[in-house]
Amino acid sequence: MDLATSLAFAAAFFVFAASPGPDNMTIVARTISNGAASGIAYGAGTVVGILIFLILAAFGLSIVAAKMAIVMTVLRYGGAAYLVWTGIRLWMAAPVIPELQPISGRRGLLMIFATGIALNLGNPKMPLFYIALLPSVVGASLDAGHLGVLMMVIVAVEVVVIGGHVVLAGRARSLLRTPRIVRRVNRAAGGVMIGAGVAVVAAR
Numbered sequence: 001m002d003l004a005t006s007l008a009f010a011a012a013f014f015v016f017a018a019s020p021g022p023d024n025m026t027i028v029a030r031t032i033s034n035g036a037a038s039g040i041a042y043g044a045g046t047v048v049g050i051l052i053f054l055i056l057a058a059f060g061l062s063i064v065a066a067k068m069a070i071v072m073t074v075l076r077y078g079g080a081a082y083l084v085w086t087g088i089r090l091w092m093a094a095p096v097i098p099e100l101q102p103i104s105g106r107r108g109l110l111m112i113f114a115t116g117i118a119l120n121l122g123n124p125k126m127p128l129f130y131i132a133l134l135p136s137v138v139g140a141s142l143d144a145g146h147l148g149v150l151m152m153v154i155v156a157v158e159v160v161v162i163g164g165h166v167v168l169a170g171r172a173r174s175l176l177r178t179p180r181i182v183r184r185v186n187r188a189a190g191g192v193m194i195g196a197g198v199a200v201v202a203a204r
Contacts, residue, residue, distance in 0.1 A: 006149055006153055009150065009153055010153045010156070010157055013153065013154060013157050014157050014160075014161070017157055017158055017161045018161045021199070022083075022119070022196035022197075022199045023042075023043075023046050023116070023119070023120070023196075024161075024165055025192050025193075025195070025196045026042055026083060026192075026193060026196045027039045027042055027043050027162060027165045027166065027169070028165050028168070028169040028189075028192070029087075029090075029169075029189035029190075029192040029193045029196070030042050030112065030189075030193075031165070031166050031169035031170055031173065032169045032172055032173050032185060032189050033090050033185070033186060033189045033190075035170075035173070036166050036170050037109060038108075038109065038112055039162075039165065039166045039169060040162065040166055041109040041110075041112040041113045041116070042112045042113070042115065042116045043116065043158070043162035043165075043166070044113055044116065044162075045112065045113040045114060045115060045116020045117040045118075045119075045120070046116040046117075046119070046120050046158075046162075047116075047154070047155065047158045047162075048113075048116070048117050048120075049116065049117045049118075049119070049120025049121050050120055050154060050158070051151060051154065051155075052117075052120075052121060053120075053121075054147070054150060054151060054154065055147070058146075058147045074122070077122075078118055078122075079115050079118040079119035079122060079197075080119070080197040080198070081197065082111075082115050082197075083115070083119075083193050083194070083196050083197035084193070084194050084197035084198070086190075086193055087189075087190040087191065087192070087193030087194035087195075087196075087197065088190065088194065089190075090186050090187075090189055090190035090193065091186065091187050091190035091191065091194075092190075093186055093190075095179040095180070095182035095183035095186060172185075
C-alpha cells in the first residue's frame with residue numbers, strides 16, 4: 001500500500017472517528033466525571049473493538065460478523081445498559097471536587113475498557129464501514145502487510161482523536177472548584193452518558 005492510499009484511508013477514518021457520536025460523548029463525560037484514566041480506558045476499548053473488526057475483514061469475515069444479529073444485539077444492549085446505569089449513578093452522585101474524588105481502580109477501568117469493546121463489537125455500522133471502504137483502499141485482497149499498515153493508521157488516528165477529547169475534557173474538569181458546579185457537571189455528564197446509551201440502542 002503506497003503513501004497516498006494510506007493517507008486517504010487515514011483521512012476517511014479520521015472523519016469517521018472524530019464525528020460526534022456515543023463513543024466520543026462517553027469519552028468526554030467519563031473524563032470530566034472520573035478523570036483522564038477513565039476516558040482513556042473507554043477509548044482504548046473502542047480501539048480494540050475497531051481492530052477486531054479489521055482483523056475479521058482481513059480474513060473475509062466482515063459479512064459474517066454483520067449477520068451475527070443476536071450476538072451483536074446482546075453486546076449493544078448490554079453496553080448501552082451499562083452506560084445508562086453509570087449515567088444514572090453519576091446524576092445521583094454527591095458532588096466531590098475532582099482533587100478529592102477517588103480515581104477508578106483497576107477493576108473499574110477494566111469494566112470501562114470492556115464496555116468500549118462491547119459497544120463497538122455491537123455497532124452495526126462498523127462492519128458496513130469496512131465492507132464499503134476496504135475494497136476501494138486495498139482492492140479485493142487484504143494481506144498481512146496491508147493489515148499492519150491499516151492497524152497502525154487506525155491507532156495513530158485514534159490516539160489523536162481520543163487524546164484530543166481527553167485533553168479538552170480535562171481542561172473543563174480543572175474548572176470544577178465548588179460542589180455546586182460539580183453537581184451541575186455531574187448531571188450534565190450523566191445525562192450525556194444516558195443519552196449515549198439510548199443512542200446506541202436506537203442506532204440501526
